[in-house]
Amino acid sequence: MLIVLVTGLAIGSLYAMMGLVYNVMYSTSKVLSMTTGHLAMLGAVFGAWFMGGLGWPIWLGLPAAAAVGAAFGLLTDVVAIRRVITRSNEHLWLLSTLAVATMVQQAVGLWWGTEPRPFPRLVPQDPAGALDQKYWLPIVLVLLMAAGLGLFYRKTMFGKVFVAMSEDAFAARARGIATNRVRAMSYVISGALGAVAGFATGQLTYAFFAVGTLLTLNGFVALAVGGLGSNMGALVGGWALGIISMVASHYFGGEYQQTIAIGLLMLALLVRPQGIFGTRQVRAV
Amino acid sequence: MTASSPWRGALPRLAGGLALILLPLVVSNQYHLHLASLIGAFWILVAGLNLVVGYTGQLSVGHVGLLAIGSYTFAILAGKHGWDPILTTVVAGLVCGLCGFLVGLPSLRLPEFYFAMSTLAFGLIVTELAVARTELTGGGVGLPAPFFPGPLGTPSGFYWLILAAAGLVTWLTWNVTRFMWGRSLVAIRDSPVAAASVGVPVFRAKLTVFVFSGVTAGVAGALFSSLQSYITPDTFHFELSLFFFVSIIIGGRGSILGPFVGTAVLTALPELVAPLAKLGTFFYGLLLLLVVLLVPEGVGRLVQRVIAALRPPVVEHHAIRPDLDRLRAALRAGARR
């Protein structure tokens, strides 16, 4: 049972990190990108390739995987967001990010293969049951990531610009903020964070090309349950989703994961449409 | 949907229909006939989905789930239990209509991205369950699906059956789009605020159309499984959903012909052009991206634009000038009882 809970917490941490990545992109663009989960997939696949395939050490493999994620984040912004976001309220971004997500998944599938491959151990540690690195790495990382983002938003100039843009993009532009550049930067950051998340969780998910869609979905469920735009919400929602789905599949079998996830989402939205930590938006005609 | 007479364009339609009917007599290659049947089966689903995505603007990316349910219903009832295939096809449609209702009821109230994610999850859930419920679906091993009886079981006969079903579904959707319902659906897509202001019950209309798309997906699934003769959960991979979706977006929102051409071309191309088959879904993603970036209204609209550019309309500036007597008369004629 302990191992079930720990697995749930670890997987939940990955979902929570996906939620954080959604938030970083959402803050500057109001876009929920379909590419979010694929960033983690890239981190895992490239991490496995750099370290397992090319034999690089972790101090080289980790930044390199993060760089791949960051580059893909930038590419997403340039290709799928920049040209689309200025157009009227049509939700074209949903289609363009879906297109990019599909392309990256298939490209990785063609290059890397469609079978899951193992991810190398990151820290010298003997297999240690519930205390193994494959569990504590994501849990520690999500805490670091949430705390780091909190500091970034509150303490740095750049973070404050993010916050200003998320509150009112028009006002931010009027004050002379180069909104295009800030948005691109947020996509770079989110790309790096997503890839690092996938890197740290690689031993659980394996380096598998198709894992991105599931993470896009479950990260979103976590965030929607916790409250869109809230990092605290992403944490709570992610852990709740991870633990509930692991405990449930312990009792009912592992084939019902998505059923449970979406059931949780529907239930949560029914009770509290804006999520646990979300704020209700006033809609004007 | 415009004021033009319904007879305009009847001749090309008639010719096109005739060509489709005569196809099995012309095509000697059995594989090509199979391909045509496959296009027909997919089109039955896409035609219904087109009302949801193309007209009402609800981005459902999970219709592969409904296709799978229709296919399994057919394989189980007509195969295992020996029900009549025609009857079972109808039952599959009803079952999927019900599933559409159950999926749409909670998710169609949600904002756009939430809805897309819910349908995505639905598509994944169905495959999950197909793998899990081995006693019903054969699990990963899959199930055989029976042929239709008698002449309908031959390649040509089955093609004609699919063609008839596709023709019927096309006619139904065409009717929906050309009458008041069509306007209300486009209003929900382009301006829900305007739709509500004239009394369109936005949620109910969305749900109705979604249920209809479920019925067509169920019928398509039944025909599809008989066409494939064997189905496994892998038959219904998520990329198939993307394929339906992309056919509509590429063909153009708010058109029937565009998505039809999209379905036909996207089904046939990878089969006929080997390198594209290798790229597979990557190619769909690329197409989707190109269309969204370059012609968000779809290729069909692009063709219209090119035609319009070749034959520029005379747009004379017209100062607006009300005719108060006619207005008075019109208001009197339309007065409430």
Add this chain to the structure above:
Amino acid sequence: MIRAGGVVLRAVGVTKEFGGLRALDGVSLDLRPGEVHGLIGPNGSGKTTLLNLLSGYYEADAGHVLLDDLDLSREPVQCRAALGVARTFQTPRLLGSLSVLDNAMLGGWPDVGASFVGTALALPRARREETEIRERARALLEGLGLGYALDRRANLLEHAEQRFLEIGRALVLRPRFLMLDEPAAGLTIAEIDYLGEIIGVIRESGVGVLLVEHHTDFVFRTCDRVTTLDLGRMIAHGTPEEVRKDPEVVRVYLGT
């Protein structure tokens, strides 16, 4: 309350807050058939909020919206349209990919009795309703002076054409009450005159018109009664002559 000539649409003491900010504070207003009621006030005075409450886009925090004796306060937008409450928008909300005639015909939705299945099967009822609504829309559009543009895609229209088409769509609904949200904005002087004439004809047909406008001259010229809002409160109410002379109104508008 005197009931002159039929049903009255009323707001009674309505209050609406947005995140602690009181946009409307106990405002009452009644709209009678065959009367043009002007609603004026500076930016942010709550005019559009009141219109949104009357048409059902917002729900009042306190107070009621009544159609005669019927309490509409909790009824959604769709029901109000069916009861004959129509409106236009500050920025015209048209369906750019459809023709002008199609756009106007959308207003005929409350008269559609054909079900989805009946429509899909093209049953006679669907065809009949289609023809009726098309003829009504065509006649109204011609009366509004848009007869030359029936087949034009709505996204190719000029500004005045868009505004008049929105009025056309609302009239196809056969409203008892018509609420116009800044219909004169962006129109030329000649077009504003036409608008005034059109509103006159609509009043004549027995429809109650609520005219929300910035353009005070136009309001005083066109309306039978005028209500003035400032910071969510009603500061004056009466005939155009009374309101024009009201010291509060003068203060608000001249900013002394």
